[in-house]
Amino acid sequence: MANRPPDLSPQERKAAGEKAVASRRERAEIKAALTSGEIGIFEAINDGRQSIQRMRVSELLDAAPGIGPRRAFTIMSKAGISDTRRIAGLGKHQLQRLRGEMILNKVPVNQGALIVMSGPGGVGKSTITAHLRNHPAVWVSTSVTTREPRENERDGRDYHFITDEKFDQLIANNEFLEWAEFAGARYGTLKGAVESARNLGKHVLLEIEIAGARQIRRAEPQALLVFISPPSWEDLVERLTSRGTDSVERRAARLALAEEEMACAGEFDEVLINHQVEEVALALLSLATSRANRLS
Numbered sequence: 001m002a003n004r005p006p007d008l009s010p011q012e013r014k015a016a017g018e019k020a021v022a023s024r025r026e027r028a029e030i031k032a033a034l035t036s037g038e039i040g041i042f043e044a045i046n047d048g049r050q051s052i053q054r055m056r057v058s059e060l061l062d063a064a065p066g067i068g069p070r071r072a073f074t075i076m077s078k079a080g081i082s083d084t085r086r087i088a089g090l091g092k093h094q095l096q097r098l099r100g101e102m103i104l105n106k107v108p109v110n111q112g113a114l115i116v117m118s119g120p121g122g123v124g125k126s127t128i129t130a131h132l133r134n135h136p137a138v139w140v141s142t143s144v145t146t147r148e149p150r151e152n153e154r155d156g157r158d159y160h161f162i163t164d165e166k167f168d169q170l171i172a173n174n175e176f177l178e179w180a181e182f183a184g185a186r187y188g189t190l191k192g193a194v195e196s197a198r199n200l201g202k203h204v205l206l207e208i209e210i211a212g213a214r215q216i217r218r219a220e221p222q223a224l225l226v227f228i229s230p231p232s233w234e235d236l237v238e239r240l241t242s243r244g245t246d247s248v249e250r251r252a253a254r255l256a257l258a259e260e261e262m263a264c265a266g267e268f269d270e271v272l273i274n275h276q277v278e279e280v281a282l283a284l285l286s287l288a289t290s291r292a293n294r295l296s
Contacts, residue, residue: 023051030055031063040110041102042201043292045087045095046137053088053136057081057098067107075101095200112139112203113291114194114220115284118213119228120261121254122239124274128228129207131281138285139197141206144170147185159187178208178215187212203288210264217267224291226284227268231275236262 008016030052033039041064044052061072076083079097081090090098102109119125132138144160146167155161162170167186170176179188189206197204206216216223230236240254265271270287272280 023054026051027055027059031060034060034063035065037065040108040201042095042099042109042112043137043289045090046112046201048136053086055087056083057085057087057090058083060087064107067105071105075105075107092200096196099199109199110201110292112137112198112201113288114198114204114206114216114223115288115291116206116208116213116216116223116225117228117284118208118210118225118261118268120230120236120258122236122258123228123230124277124280125207125228127277128274128280128284129205131277132205132284135281135285137201137203138288139200139202139204141189141194141197141204143208144176144179144188144190145185146187147183177219178212180209180211180215182209189216203285203292205284205288210261210267214267222291224270224287225268226287227265227271228280229262229265229271229273231273233262 026049030039030044030047034041034044041060044060047053058069058072058076061067061075062069067075073083075098076085079094079101081094081098085094099109117125117128129140133140142156142158142160144162144167146162146164147159149155149159149161153159164186167179167188170188170190171179175191176188177191177194179186181187187208189208189212194204194206206212208216213225217225230239236258237255240258241251246254272283274280
């Protein structure tokens with residue numbers, strides 16, 4: 001006997017119907033935004049809502065100005081994307097081929113924004129980064145470093161761990177967007193990885209020290225530099241001195257460095273106060289979208 005779908009109660013049917021209506025409304029809104037030119041193809045692809053991710057790629061391309069069903073079919077065929085493929089099922093290489101075909105067909109493709117996030121130690125930058133790491137519109141850059149991995153750190157996830165010789169080679173080949181030395185080890189951001197992610201419409205988030213932010217200001221003047229500030233100096237002091245494993249000298253050094261870093265806030269385009277991680281993450285996404293739209 002064939003399996004039957006479970007019987008739903010009236011309340012469950014009502015909830016399912018409301019969810020379906022909301023999904024159709026969201027898909028209609030994103031297609032209207034595409035048609036009007038308010039957003040680009042890759043901005044729509046990187047929309048994290050489930051209703052958008054379940055759309056067929058062909059449906060999205062059809063809505064973009066200047067494409068239409070026939071041209072959408074040609075672009076997808078040459079990019080190796082089946083007509084039934086949904087947005088959530090697109091792989092990195094398919095996205096790259098899709099971008100290439102769109103450029104060949106003279107369809108506008110917007111780059112994602114480059115967001116540089118910095119601030120004093122202990123202000124919560126890593127927590128903000130972790131909150132945004134799985135957002136489909138954001139690509140979090142993974143730094144290269146010469147230091148040894150710590151316990152529970154994994155190569156390629158936390159850092160790309162390389163030798164000093166390899167780091168020297170990357171410098172010689174001008175492959176770093178920025179690099180700096182800190183606590184006896186060197187850290188750097190690879191240009192190619194950042195450029196590749198931005199070309200796919202991703203907003204690239206760099207969580208780096210202030211010295212690195214200054215380098216990016218010189219190398220990429222259009223990057224958006226965001227300083228994360230604590231709610232108050234007293235709040236930061238509490239965070240920095242609460243570690244029971246730090247010596248008195250270590251705590252004093254951390255506080256002195258934090259004072260120097262706080263004095264640099266005026267060098268940044270935006271200052272966000274970290275009252276709540278979710279609010280800061282939303283603000284960063286809004287700033288990234290505004291910057292990308294301004295540059296397109």
